[in-house]
Amino acid sequence: MEGVDILPHERSKTQFDVDAMKIVWAGSRHAFEVSDRMARLVASDPAFQKDNRSRLGRKELFKNTLRKATYAWKRILELRLTEEEAGRLRFFVDEPAFTDLHWGMFVPAIKGQGTEEQQQKWLPLAYKMQIIGCYAQTELGHGSNVQGLETTATFDPDKDEFVIHSPTLTSSKWWPGGLGKVSTHAVVYARLITNGEEHGVHGFIVQLRSLDDHMPLPGITIGDIGMKFGNGAYNTMDNGVLTFDHVRIPRNQMLMRVLQVTSEGKCVQSNVPRQLIYGTMVFVRQTIVADASSALSRAVCIATRYSAVRRQFGSQDGVETQVIDYKTQQNRLFPLLASAYAFRFVGEWLKWLYTDVTQRLQANDFSTLPEAHACTAGLKSLTTTATADAIEECRKLCGGHGYLCASGLPELFAVYVPACTYEGDNVVLLLQVARFLMKTVSQLGSGKKPIGTTAYLGRVQDLMQCRCEVQTVGIIYSINAAEDWLKPSVMLEAFEARSARMCVARAQNLGKFANPEDGFAELSADLVEAAVAHCQLIVVSKFLDKLQQDIPGNGVKQQLQNLCYIYALNLLHKHLGDFLSTGCITPKQASLANDQLRSLYSQVRPNAIALVDAFNYTDHYLGSVLGRYDGNVYPKLYEEAWKDPLNDSVLPDGYNEYIRPLLKQQLHNSRL
Numbered sequence: 001m002e003g004v005d006i007l008p009h010e011r012s013k014t015q016f017d018v019d020a021m022k023i024v025w026a027g028s029r030h031a032f033e034v035s036d037r038m039a040r041l042v043a044s045d046p047a048f049q050k051d052n053r054s055r056l057g058r059k060e061l062f063k064n065t066l067r068k069a070t071y072a073w074k075r076i077l078e079l080r081l082t083e084e085e086a087g088r089l090r091f092f093v094d095e096p097a098f099t100d101l102h103w104g105m106f107v108p109a110i111k112g113q114g115t116e117e118q119q120q121k122w123l124p125l126a127y128k129m130q131i132i133g134c135y136a137q138t139e140l141g142h143g144s145n146v147q148g149l150e151t152t153a154t155f156d157p158d159k160d161e162f163v164i165h166s167p168t169l170t171s172s173k174w175w176p177g178g179l180g181k182v183s184t185h186a187v188v189y190a191r192l193i194t195n196g197e198e199h200g201v202h203g204f205i206v207q208l209r210s211l212d213d214h215m216p217l218p219g220i221t222i223g224d225i226g227m228k229f230g231n232g233a234y235n236t237m238d239n240g241v242l243t244f245d246h247v248r249i250p251r252n253q254m255l256m257r258v259l260q261v262t263s264e265g266k267c268v269q270s271n272v273p274r275q276l277i278y279g280t281m282v283f284v285r286q287t288i289v290a291d292a293s294s295a296l297s298r299a300v301c302i303a304t305r306y307s308a309v310r311r312q313f314g315s316q317d318g319v320e321t322q323v324i325d326y327k328t329q330q331n332r333l334f335p336l337l338a339s340a341y342a343f344r345f346v347g348e349w350l351k352w353l354y355t356d357v358t359q360r361l362q363a364n365d366f367s368t369l370p371e372a373h374a375c376t377a378g379l380k381s382l383t384t385t386a387t388a389d390a391i392e393e394c395r396k397l398c399g400g401h402g403y404l405c406a407s408g409l410p411e412l413f414a415v416y417v418p419a420c421t422y423e424g425d426n427v428v429l430l431l432q433v434a435r436f437l438m439k440t441v442s443q444l445g446s447g448k449k450p451i452g453t454t455a456y457l458g459r460v461q462d463l464m465q466c467r468c469e470v471q472t473v474g475i476i477y478s479i480n481a482a483e484d485w486l487k488p489s490v491m492l493e494a495f496e497a498r499s500a501r502m503c504v505a506r507a508q509n510l511g512k513f514a515n516p517e518d519g520f521a522e523l524s525a526d527l528v529e530a531a532v533a534h535c536q537l538i539v540v541s542k543f544l545d546k547l548q549q550d551i552p553g554n555g556v557k558q559q560l561q562n563l564c565y566i567y568a569l570n571l572l573h574k575h576l577g578d579f580l581s582t583g584c585i586t587p588k589q590a591s592l593a594n595d596q597l598r599s600l601y602s603q604v605r606p607n608a609i610a611l612v613d614a615f616n617y618t619d620h621y622l623g624s625v626l627g628r629y630d631g632n633v634y635p636k637l638y639e640e641a642w643k644d645p646l647n648d649s650v651l652p653d654g655y656n657e658y659i660r661p662l663l664k665q666q667l668h669n670s671r672l
């Protein structure tokens, strides 16, 4: 069987209702319908063509992005799309653009940190795109350390204005997307100074460019920071540099939900916590987790379809083996497939957590903010690291052809990999989680019961102190056969115990230092490992929770169960050192876990193609010859090669200048 026959044959083996799975993946029937409609709309419109991106020069590429983004906006208005539909349309256009920062950070910053009056003034302008905004926080010399920013906003009571200034080269704003060439406005983060006193970093709405001719306003120097990793990829974005030379803005352009500055320059703290200044980052980190499942599922879809189409080495009847049938391929691919689903569900949960904390904040309940910060920071870090690694693994899973731009994977990797850095470097964010965990553990003795995602620390801590033996033996006794690993309570207990024991051990080690900050710095690598264990537990537990829900559709739940256990057992295998060294499981149980994992791979194998079809991606969105829905890989790959500009002519440019003289010279030499 060849090419176009393979994937239909694979689909005929499916053991579950794919349409029902599509709805589970989308989150609801409504979400599925919106996504499906928007994906088709984009795919069927030639204006959104994207297959030439990697061949365009920077200027052409950028102009092309401007054209697409403005055309998308025109369609949004013409079709009167809802906010949800517009968001999905932009998602399927699949090209990083200034609009991501306008809608994704500028608008949320004003919503989250602006007073009602400020929102009423600025949001209507932003919603109509009469102004275009970006988020200017990071500086040339300071990114992770927000408190170290150097840009100043000094209040001048005589004029009732702030003076925004860049005192040094390192204080130049550096990186903000949309800043370089497009934004008319920015939320600029700067140190507030009133009456000679510093009051920390705050956000200010600053107009950067004239609304008439788009020229930078007086005192503002602005430009693009230059080419980034990969062809096409994130180079569609104008990440920018910006300096201020004593630029004046009215007092009411400081975002004042957290702190108000009066006309005399007095600072009045409102009742919301200072950390809300970091609120936009919490919001975006939450969306990045959802995006991780999209990027990962896309790579996995390509690698899975291609692994079914690709054959290597013989079988007895002369037909080569589909590479997806090799256990090594399954062992690399299926955990990634499982992770895509796992990240989808934890992303759904995180969205719920974020909505919940936002509602509480509106009611002046700030109690869950630290947990929301830890969860968004930790899960952003965990899912983006795993996804970036997974895209690269998918490229390798596709062999040599994965290295071709036509596979879609090089560009996907190049676009995706900065997610490990932006919105908080992943290690810096895990250290935040570690701080939160250490604080939680340190409060256990005081009788303060941990809640939410750390509730298990209370439970397991009790067990560790009072009946450690029983706990260890309990886990051991309940796993005597490979199938025992398929019990949700057992899996949860193993992950909880591992994380709790790692946290408690780290806390005990910290206690050995006279100065806790010295201890934290010295033990930071170990602390990051504990934070990872905690975040992995959250993902596993939210997947297990998902399985408790009513999931309609023939065989759908069974498939999700298989994926959930593949996700968890693969993690257990990869982090076996943690599970063994903390005494949570025995080597024998680890070996049983591996047996179970192999058995689950066999169960997923006939459903693999349908499980990636359930993502409902159009060929346009996938942007991959290897991942085509019809599996017609070779003829299309062959066709694609001829589109390369090098093949425009039989003889390359430069033949007469370089190749011909070279060959002639050798001919001449050989005759000598």
Ligand SMILES: CCCCCCCCCCCCC/C=C/C(=O)SCCNC(=O)CCNC(=O)[C@H](O)C(C)(C)COP(=O)(O)OP(=O)(O)OC[C@H]1O[C@@H](n2cnc3c(N)ncnc32)[C@H](O)[C@@H]1OP(=O)(O)O
Residues within 6 Å of the ligand: 100, 104, 135, 137, 138, 143, 144, 145, 146, 147, 177, 275, 276, 278, 279, 281, 282, 284, 288, 291, 294, 295, 369, 370, 373, 415, 416, 421, 422, 423, 424, 425, 428, 432, 435
């Ligand atoms: C094909 C698919 C493609 C996908 C494409 C996706 C597109 C998505 C669009 C995304 C586009 C990307 C654009 C990128 C934008 C950016 O990068 S914007 C800049 C982001 N910058 C950062 O994230 C900086 C990271 N640094 C920080 O957040 C902070 O400096 C810090 C590390 C958290 C430290 O803060 P600091 O105040 O110095 O330190 P602490 O003393 O540790 O904290 C004080 C207390 O505050 C609590 N806290 C910290 N942060 C928050 C928060 N966000 N929310 C709530 N609380 C917070 C912290 O826990 C401390 O609490 P206590 O211990 O109780 O005191």
Ligand SMILES: Cc1cc2nc3c(=O)[nH]c(=O)nc-3n(C[C@H](O)[C@H](O)[C@H](O)COP(=O)(O)OP(=O)(O)OC[C@H]3O[C@@H](n4cnc5c(N)ncnc54)[C@H](O)[C@@H]3O)c2cc1C
Residues within 6 Å of the ligand: 101, 135, 136, 137, 138, 141, 142, 143, 144, 145, 174, 175, 176, 177, 234, 239, 418, 421, 422, 423, 424, 425, 426, 427, 428, 431
């Ligand atoms: C594509 C892209 C888009 C971006 N868009 C924007 C934007 O729109 N607006 C904006 O304001 N910013 C933006 N940024 C900037 C981004 O937020 C920062 O790059 C990010 O926060 C990391 O900061 P940094 O670059 O200073 O890294 P650094 O903090 O300098 O990190 C360098 C290394 O030091 C390590 N490190 C740093 N601190 C510690 C610590 N305390 N302990 C241990 N290790 C540490 C890190 O792990 C890393 O390995 C963007 C960045 C990129 C790449």
